[in-house]
Amino acid sequence: MDKESELLTLSEFQKYNNDLSDYELKQILNIYKKVIHRIENRSDKYRCPYCEEYLIKDYEHIYESGIKIEEYKCFQHYYTYEVRS
Numbered sequence: 534m535d536k537e538s539e540l541l542t543l544s545e546f547q548k549y550n551n552d553l554s555d556y557e558l559k560q561i562l563n564i565y566k567k568v569i570h571r572i573e574n575r576s577d578k579y580r581c582p583y584c585e586e587y588l589i590k591d592y593e594h595i596y597e598s599g600i601k602i603e604e605y606k607c608f609q610h611y612y613t614y615e616v617r618s
Contacts, residue, residue, distance in 0.1 A: 571589045571608075574589050574590040574591070575587050575588075575589055575590075576588045576589065576590055576605050579605045579614050579616075581607035581609070581610055581612050582612065583607070583609075583610045583612060584607065584609060584610060586607060586609070588605035588606060588607055588612075588614055589605060589606055589607070589608065590603060590604070590605050591604050591605065591606045591613075592604040600617060600618070601617070601618045602615065602616070602617055603615070603616045603618075604616075
């Protein structure tokens with residue numbers, strides 16, 4: 534979504550929810566961003582052993598030696614799975 538359509542969407546949202554304060558709107562937008570992040574970073578390979586939901590890629594780092602570390606998490610059960618390659 535580009536900035537212009539994002540602003541249009543936000544202004545439409547504010548038009549129908551004008552009783553919300555700026556702080557409340559920011560909180561809603563922060564939650565929305567977290568949800569989008571989790572959807573975009575959902576793993577197709579790794580699942581939580583407790584709830585069987587797909588894990589979310591939360592961290593990735595590539596060292597100078599070429600070793601790549603990825604962490605996948607289940608935020609409901611605080612389960613972390615680390616992949617090294």
